[in-house]
Amino acid sequence: MQRFAALLDALVYTRSRNGKLDLIADYLRTAPDPDRGWALAALTDATSFPAVKSSTIRNILMERVDPVLFVLSRDFVGDTAETASLLWPQPITDVMPPPSLAEAVGALANMTRVSVLTELPRVLDRLDADGRYALFKLATGGLRVGVSARLAKTAFAQAFGVSVEEVEEYWHALAPPYTELFAWAADGAPPPDTEALPLFRPFMLAHPLEDTEVDLTDYVAEWKWDGIRVQIVHAGGETRLFSRTGDDVTGSFPEMAGALDFPAVLDGELLVRGSHQGGEAGGAASFNALQQRLGRKTVSKTTLESYPAFVRLYDVLLLDGEDLRELPWTARRTALEKLMPRLPSDRFDLSPVVDADHFEHLTEIRAGARDEAIEGLMLKRRDSAYVAGRRTGLWYKWKRDPLLVDCVLMYAQRGSGKRSSFYSDYTFGCWDGDPDAGAELLPVGKAYFGFTDEELRQIDRHVRTHTVNRFGPVRETDRSLVFEVAFDSVHASKRHKSGLAMRFPRINRIRWDKPAHEADKIETLRALIRD
Amino acid sequence: MTAPFTWIRPEPHGIHVVPADCWIDPSIAVPNALVTHGHADHARGGHGRTVATPETLAIMELRYQTREGAMPVQYGETISLPGDVKATFVPAGHVLGSAQILLEHAGERIVVTGDYKRRPDPTCPPFQPVSCDVLVTEATFGLPVFRHPPVEHEISKLLAARERYPDRCVLVGAYALGKAQRVIAELRRAGHHDVIYLHGALERMCRLYEEFGIDLGDLQLVADTPKEKLRGATVLCPPGALNDRWSRRLPDPITAMASGWMLVRQRARQRNVELPLVISDHADWGELTATIKEVDPAESWITHGREEALLRWCQLHQRRARALALAGYEDEDD
Numbered sequence: 001m002q003r004f005a006a007l008l009d010a011l012v013y014t015r016s017r018n019g020k021l022d023l024i025a026d027y028l029r030t031a032p033d034p035d036r037g038w039a040l041a042a043l044t045d046a047t048s049f050p051a052v053k054s055s056t057i058r059n060i061l062m063e064r065v066d067p068v069l070f071v072l073s074r075d076f077v078g079d080t081a082e083t084a085s086l087l088w089p090q091p092i093t094d095v096m097p098p099p100s101l102a103e104a105v106g107a108l109a110n111m112t113r114v115s116v117l118t119e120l121p122r123v124l125d126r127l128d129a130d131g132r133y134a135l136f137k138l139a140t141g142g143l144r145v146g147v148s149a150r151l152a153k154t155a156f157a158q159a160f161g162v163s164v165e166e167v168e169e170y171w172h173a174l175a176p177p178y179t180e181l182f183a184w185a186a187d188g189a190p191p192p193d194t195e196a197l198p199l200f201r202p203f204m205l206a207h208p209l210e211d212t213e214v215d216l217t218d219y220v221a222e223w224k225w226d227g228i229r230v231q232i233v234h235a236g237g238e239t240r241l242f243s244r245t246g247d248d249v250t251g252s253f254p255e256m257a258g259a260l261d262f263p264a265v266l267d268g269e270l271l272v273r274g275s276h277q278g279g280e281a282g283g284a285a286s287f288n289a290l291q292q293r294l295g296r297k298t299v300s301k302t303t304l305e306s307y308p309a310f311v312r313l314y315d316v317l318l319l320d321g322e323d324l325r326e327l328p329w330t331a332r333r334t335a336l337e338k339l340m341p342r343l344p345s346d347r348f349d350l351s352p353v354v355d356a357d358h359f360e361h362l363t364e365i366r367a368g369a370r371d372e373a374i375e376g377l378m379l380k381r382r383d384s385a386y387v388a389g390r391r392t393g394l395w396y397k398w399k400r401d402p403l404l405v406d407c408v409l410m411y412a413q414r415g416s417g418k419r420s421s422f423y424s425d426y427t428f429g430c431w432d433g434d435p436d437a438g439a440e441l442l443p444v445g446k447a448y449f450g451f452t453d454e455e456l457r458q459i460d461r462h463v464r465t466h467t468v469n470r471f472g473p474v475r476e477t478d479r480s481l482v483f484e485v486a487f488d489s490v491h492a493s494k495r496h497k498s499g500l501a502m503r504f505p506r507i508n509r510i511r512w513d514k515p516a517h518e519a520d521k522i523e524t525l526r527a528l529i530r531d
Numbered sequence: 532m533t534a535p536f537t538w539i540r541p542e543p544h545g546i547h548v549v550p551a552d553c554w555i556d557p558s559i560a561v562p563n564a565l566v567t568h569g570h571a572d573h574a575r576g577g578h579g580r581t582v583a584t585p586e587t588l589a590i591m592e593l594r595y596q597t598r599e600g601a602m603p604v605q606y607g608e609t610i611s612l613p614g615d616v617k618a619t620f621v622p623a624g625h626v627l628g629s630a631q632i633l634l635e636h637a638g639e640r641i642v643v644t645g646d647y648k649r650r651p652d653p654t655c656p657p658f659q660p661v662s663c664d665v666l667v668t669e670a671t672f673g674l675p676v677f678r679h680p681p682v683e684h685e686i687s688k689l690l691a692a693r694e695r696y697p698d699r700c701v702l703v704g705a706y707a708l709g710k711a712q713r714v715i716a717e718l719r720r721a722g723h724h725d726v727i728y729l730h731g732a733l734e735r736m737c738r739l740y741e742e743f744g745i746d747l748g749d750l751q752l753v754a755d756t757p758k759e760k761l762r763g764a765t766v767l768c769p770p771g772a773l774n775d776r777w778s779r780r781l782p783d784p785i786t787a788m789a790s791g792w793m794l795v796r797q798r799a800r801q802r803n804v805e806l807p808l809v810i811s812d813h814a815d816w817g818e819l820t821a822t823i824k825e826v827d828p829a830e831s832w833i834t835h836g837r838e839e840a841l842l843r844w845c846q847l848h849q850r851r852a853r854a855l856a857l858a859g860y861e862d863e864d865d
């Protein structure tokens with residue numbers, strides 16, 4: 001338990017991704033079984049101990065320390081688990097040595113709502129403050145150490161010199177503490193059997209096209225739809241929907257769970273039906289509509305009716321027990337088109353191929369695509385196999401040109417990691433009227449990339465010399481610097497005072513030359529709303 | 532006879548010793564000041580007369596470039612103030628020259644602790660408990676969550692990081708008066724005798740400590756040192772320089788900070804600290820409550836810090852106590 005606690009603490013204080021990878025990889029290599037498997041489960045949020053709630057922790061503390069002192073401490077520390085770990089009265093008598101992580105997991109798993117009140121204190125007595133903190137975080141879930149499941153898996157791959165795609169491939173076949181996964185990666189045992197299980201298969205991803213031009217005899221063009229990329233899997237009688245990160249999102253989209261009933265792994269874009277974008281009835285609604293469906297644990301009937309989901313299919317990976325991933329795209333496309341009649345049409349449609357004779361023609365089509373429910377174009381090599389990850393030269397994404405607006409820098413905040421000490425996160429605004437007639441700036445967005453290191457140094461200098469106010473790590477600047485901000489789309493939002501929210505805003509150009517009063521007005525931005 | 536303790540009055544900008552018309556640690560310039568220690572929020576400049584230990588006066592002179600009105604008083608020495616008030620300066624164990632002030636008048640004894648700690652500190656004499664009727668105590672770390680670990684433990688964390696990353700340097704943010712010198716002295720005590728490199732802002736205070744006989748070993752300025760020589764080295768700077776442009780001249784620094792606040796993870800994270808060192812020059816919860824028990828005053832007055840919690844503790848232990856609202860004390864960097 002102490003080693004796990006030390007790992008969590010080190011992760012809390014390490015900001016760089018590589019630093020975190022090294023810490024986790026080092027732990028996974030050297031910690032014993034099954035502790036390391038449980039640590040991996042905790043890092044990927046794959047554990048659950050329903051008997052221990054944040055309120056349980058508060059209650060057992062309140063029995064031992066004065067409630068007023070507890071509340072004052074909690075207010076100051078800002079985290080119940082941390083407060084409790086610090087306040088826990090050290091037992092005076094000799095206690096048993098600290099439990100191993102696996103022992104702690106076993107104890108937590110056996111606790112009930114009632115027994116937790118006597119069992120949890122017994123484990124806490126055996127730990128120091130850092131150990132208690134780790135135990136609380138483990139028990140209540142959500143470690144908040146800035147490690148995604150993907151990062152943890154990458155660290156696992158790094159630790160044992162295996163590919164992260166393989167780890168992803170086997171991951172969903174196994175349960176904590178992943179003994180078979182360690183046996184395979186660390187000791188060379190045969191890989192886990194993934195047949196007949198509804199598992200996530202790693203996605204094939206695309207590089208941005210940038211200045212490349214491709215020959216359309218080698219590449220096929222498809223629309224890039226503005227939804228979320230999903231994989232729908234049916235195996236062993238079960239259907240699952242996975243997001244790009246491999247998270248199981250079936251619960252948020254129950255209507256999809258019953259839509260596939262033969263063994264297959266399909267790749268597509270999850271969209272919500274609607275006519276807001278594209279104009280044609282029954283088309284896809286905007287991303288904003290889809291957002292109404294994201295991150296929900298339970299879905300109401302009204303939501304299901306107002307925002308019905310469907311998947312627009314791009315590809316087929318496995319079909320009727322056969323792995324098609326080695327086949328060229330053309331062959332997989334034929335298989336996909338052939339299987340469409342087997343799917344319910346209200347839940348699936350086929351992403352059409354975009355007809356273009358040559359690249360210039362395609363450029364025109366893309367330029368005219370502003371009003372469609374699309375993000376841009378995909379270019380896929382006709383002879384490409386379906387390979388996990390981002391492989392050069394096989395798939396390209398060619399997003400439509402961004403929208404541009406001139407905004408004024410309002411606030412700047414220091415960055416982290418490489419950019420610590422630099423003011424690198426910028427909040428910018430547009431005028432709510434005529435700036436020469438006393439209009440105010442209202443914040444419309446925040447961006448922290450799109451500029452070079454040299455430009456960062458220049459903006460940093462500007463911020464330091466134009467500060468008018470400080471709020472902790474944030475500086476308010478005078479309204480003198482104009483950014484040309486690029487963004488993919490803009491939506492109505494109640495979250496911001498301006499009533500607008502941008503998607504993917506980034507600094508396109510720094511307009512050192514442009515006077516602030518010539519920056520854009522809110523109404524200009526509002527006119528770009530499409531939903 | 533006047534009602535008990537009315538001759539001393541807490542006011543928003545300091546503690547007023549009425550019969551002597553002098554102030555303890557006033558936050559504004561006054562004709563007569565008694566100063567407990569040299570931190571800027573306690574030792575303001577511009578007073579007519581300043582009574583303090585020689586060390587504190589030297590620190591103030593370094594900061595304000597004047598000795599005007601300085602009246603040194605040694606530890607243990609009792610001086611007479613107007614209005615039949617006697618004042619004695621007693622070691623507080625906080626930083627070099629730090630003192631509690633015992634005031635006696637009309638048969639009543641009041642002790643103002645100033646900032647203090649009970650842990651050993653190689654840079655200043657230890658806190659001496661003084662029996663009194665009223666104890667005016669600080670409460671900077673006045674919450675039961677604060678249990679400062681042994682300083683040796685934190686120093687070993689620093690040394691371990693240095694061992695582990697020989698190509699980087701450990702950059703320790705430490706308050707320029709007291710904390711920096713204590714960290715250096717503790718490193719020396721732990722057997723670390725390599726050159727320790729300093730940010731320019733720490734140099735004069737370290738020299739002053741050495742003039743008062745505190746040996747800090749070989750110290751050199753970062754500004755005089757090529758970057759390559761700083762690999763594997765220990766570097767100290769004021770907390771404000773940790774994330775500043777200044778630190779970019781260092782070889783891939785491990786950002787550490789020596790402060791009692793580092794006990795709280797989010798506090799450390801907010802400052803981008805990778806290596807939090809829980810080293811405080813203030814009493815932790817255990818020291819605060821043990822001191823009240825040991826001194827056993829008829830009344831405790833609680834100042835600057837988390838007064839509420841210590842007040843609550845006094846209530847729970849049937850001790851008379853009140854919270855004073857004094858302005859102008861900062862605790863951000865300790």
